[in-house]
Amino acid sequence: MTIPLSSYKLFHKLHPLSLLAQLSTRKVTGDLSVFTNLVSWSIYLEEGKLTYATYSDKVFERLESHFQRLNQQIPAFNHAAYAEMGLMSEANNNNQLIANADYYAICWLVKQEYITRAQAGMLIEELAKEVLESFICLKEGNYQLNAAHDLHELPKFCHLDLQSIVEHCQKQLNYRENSKPGIASNNNSQPQTQTENQLGEQYSKSRTISPAKQINHKNNQYSLSKEFYTIACIDDSQAVLNSIQHFLDEETFSVVMINEPVKALMQIIRSKPDLILLDVEMPNLDGYELCSLLRRHSLFKNTPIIMVTGRTGFIDKAKAKIVRSSGYLTKPFTRADLLKVVAKHIG
Missing domain, CATH: 3.40.50.2300 (Response regulator)
Incomplete structure (x- = not known):
């Protein structure tokens, strides 16, 4: 299912988990662009599967750190590298990076055989976890869903399950929250609840109560x-x-x-x-x-x-x-x- 370009909604409260669930369930194809006063997120989907995710804060610093874990031979990310990769816009001679330059950089590195397609897929998955972890914490913002986007004609290296990515992000956030100073982790096992047979016996006894029947559970x-x-x-x-x-x-x-x-x-x-x-x-x-x-x-x-x-x-x-x-x-x-x-x- 593809959402038309005109599908646009402006609002104050944002519910990222519900929004991602709708996109996944409806098998949406398009670019979800989310804006706040400080940064923006772009989440690219094909039939409800994630193909790439990025946000505007420290794009290439984040990308380079992940690249270097994959291959030490990858060129350093600087002005000369951007120009060689064709990532620089020559419009008005301002030499600024083109839109979605980070994804174009991944495509270029695969084409030049610095990394394999499989490595590109793993890289995109790690970046997606980092991006969505910040996204699901959002409370306010605006979003726009675009059916057509710049990455449409570029090669795809993975189609990731949104649920798995979000669950990973939630676990990471919960772990960090519970690891904060002053927050005690609860490793003690919970008291045993009534067994199935005990509950069944109580339920059977409750059948004789009239006029209102009762079910007992956990006291x-x-x-x-x-x-x-x-x-x-x-x-x-x-x-x-x-x-x-x-x-x-x-x-x-x-x-x-x-x-x-x-x-x-x-x-x-x-x-x-x-x-x-x-x-x-x-x-x-x-x-x-x-x-x-x-x-x-x-x-x-x-x-x-x-x-x-x-x-x-x-x-x-x-x-x-x-x-x-x-x-x-x-x-x-x-x-x-x-x-x-x-x-x-x-x-």
């Missing part, structure tokens, strides 16, 4: 406002559907199992569930798209929708936030995990 008691609930489960795996049905007591819950996501919308409308468990990765229609469709329907604007997935990275959570899901159930899950989610969202 917290959740009252259920109704005697009976309908839960819709959408998953292309019959094994997962069977597990959910097995884990939920049939005297309290009616489980509607749906394994064809394309037909899910009509089945959900018919059953009018109190809670929806929705697999993220399904053929033909992924969970995020289906969640977005459900939220547009008047019946399900406020129905709890839980994304069931093995992927819970920062990009995934941002995607879930965009489509207004209510929470996550991480695969593989136990009965205790499922009961905790059910109690939280219908209690």
Whole structure:
């Protein structure tokens, strides 16, 4: 999907994780340019994959430091080298660097065989981590998404997964934050929670409570406002559907199992569930798209929708936030995990 050049939005608050999630999910092709009063960022994408990222502060100092780790024979970055690489603009005889000179420099060094294409890809990945680490910390700014850009006709050396890069950046930021003086790291193991069997026993006992049923979890008691609930489960795996049905007591819950996501919308409308468990990765229609469709329907604007997935990275959570899901159930899950989610969202 390509966003037209006219797609431009000016705003004060910036949510980098949500923005990157949208670009990745929609498989955008283009250049995301982000501006603040001091610096600017450029993030280049093809079908939602990252091909290059840079920002305006100390561009060549950053590039040169990474180059020297790859190959000590790379020419020094100075005025003469810029001229030899064809990076100098002769317009108005001002001899300034051309736009995206850093990427042109990488292309030139590959062409001259100072570095290989594989090394260029590794270099771009390391630069992207550094660039996105600064980008995801932004709180305010303006952005513009350009479908056409100067790098469009240049060779591409990698197509990087945005989620992996962002997760790395988040870990680095968290590590530095926790390493600050005065912040104690928490290496102590947490107290053991109730076992699945213990929780199951408490849940079974709670079935006799009337008129309001209750579920206990981690010493917290959740009252259920109704005697009976309908839960819709959408998953292309019959094994997962069977597990959910097995884990939920049939005297309290009616489980509607749906394994064809394309037909899910009509089945959900018919059953009018109190809670929806929705697999993220399904053929033909992924969970995020289906969640977005459900939220547009008047019946399900406020129905709890839980994304069931093995992927819970920062990009995934941002995607879930965009489509207004209510929470996550991480695969593989136990009965205790499922009961905790059910109690939280219908209690």
